[in-house]
Amino acid sequence: MKWNEIKVETASESVEAVANILMEAGASGVEIEDSKDVENYSTDGFGEIIETEMITSLKEGAYVKAYFPETIFVPEILPTIRERVNKLPDYGLPLGKNEVKVTEVAEKDWATAWKKYYHPVRISRYLTIKPSWEEYQTTDPKEEVITLDPGMAFGTGTHPTTLLTLQALETVLRGNETVIDVGTGSGVLSIAASFLGAKEVEAYDLDDVAVKAAKENIALNPSAKNIQVKANNLLADVEKKADVIVANILADIIIEMLPDAWRLLKPNGTFIVSGIIEAKKQVVIDAMQAQGFIIDQTFQQKDWYALTFKKVEE
Template sequence: MKWIEVSVQTANEAVEAVSNILIEAGSQGVSIEDRQDFLQVPDDGLGQVWALDEADFSTEGVIIKAYFPETLFLPEILIDIKERILKLTTVGLAIEPNILTVAEVTETNWATAWKKYYHPLKVTRFLTVVPSWEDYEPKYEDERIIRLDPGLAFGTGTHPTTRLSLHSLEASMIGEETILDVGTGSGVLSIAAKALGAGKVYAYDLDDVAVQSAYDNIQLNEYAQDIQVSANDLLKGVEIKADIVVANILAEIIVPLIPDAWEALKPNGLFLTSGIIESKKGTILSHLREQGFEISQILQMKDWVAVIAQKPAEEE
């Protein structure tokens, strides 16, 4: 089957908005080529899951690629895409260089080519993330394997925020915990929790694509198939009492989540947050302390921060 690749070169701050425009126009997902991904590949002595080439990345802005069936009437769709992107400037978003190109590709060219960049990655002392198509045998007795099919949802273990979350989980768990994973994305944190001995795990995401991605990845790991994954807006309406709430999401979303995480946690429960850029660390710590959380540990990798906070035991 032939597909039409629509490529938009835009400013970094417009990535989310442009991606949303392309998806609403009918693309089933987008790929994002950001030179910062090359410059900021984690190097912590544990090896890398990415094998990137600097030449693959533009030195100006970010390139977002979307794919549409050739059966669609593309000229009409392109006009709408261009107009909506231009309107982003009215809300203060930079869109330059704003270059849109179109190319014809075959499904086999884009559907599997990206797989060459992924390899097994030892993320923590115990956890190794392995792409679903790779043959891999544990190297030592305590190694726990997370099978993952990187797709449309965020979270493959390569980004510092995901790594920090996995380190936080490993440092916090003793086994049999009830865990709520908010903004599950690919489901990697929920699967990791089961690999580390969690009892019950509930995974939530507002995005239906992420929910399906998490479900598919859960099925790749036999020990994790009792994870309950569903669409939900953060913790709204969730009445489960948890030992750990983990959220690898943006700092702006963590702030309104804090009161709900407090209510969801048992006394002595832990709230593990990541996705926090260093400049937002003070804001998150302030809101956590105002809620009553005690800060147990702060982890950092490059410009990204994770926080382990504890809800104190009830006073007798």
């Protein structure tokens, strides 16, 4: 079977948004090559993570490649893809080179090629992420190993926004908390919260594909038995109170959900937000403070930020 590859050259900060646009256009899978992966891995401080021949040769920016079956008429969907990508600056995301190319490829050339980039990664003091198809034996009794099978639709858990969120969770959770994960995607944050001692975790995503993927990944981690995954639009109509709410999504979406987050957080609860670029950092802080939140901690990697806020009621 032949497939059409749409390759978008964009800024590193925009890869997740571009990937989402392509998936919503009907892609069967995406592959990301990001120049910043080299910088991130070489400065993590956890030793050598991936082999150098597996790192992209890009000097700057990133490629997001999406694969569409022959049954989808690419000339029909391409204008919509271009239009949506061109609107990313409206959300504070840079376009980079913003070049789009279409080529025809054979299925065998892409269906499993992405796996060669994915290996066990120690991403924080206690957390390691490993792919489901690789064996990994820990020698550290305190290390928690999260098994993921991201498939072609979701990231591997090693993007800076995810790393920062996991590090924030590790800092915030002390055990026995109720956690809400908004926009769960692969489910990695929910699994981590469970492993870090959360009493119960509720994970929400608007995308049915994400809900299915999260459930499958949770099943790969038998110890994470206290997670409920549901399709939902952010926090709309959610009634369960939480000690911690975590959201790794676009800054504008975070701001949109602030009233619901305030409503659902228990007194002295923590709101962890990530996916925030430098240009949006102060905008998010100002909106949080206007809602009543008090900034607590800041986590940074390159141009990405994760922030934690406390709900302190007088």
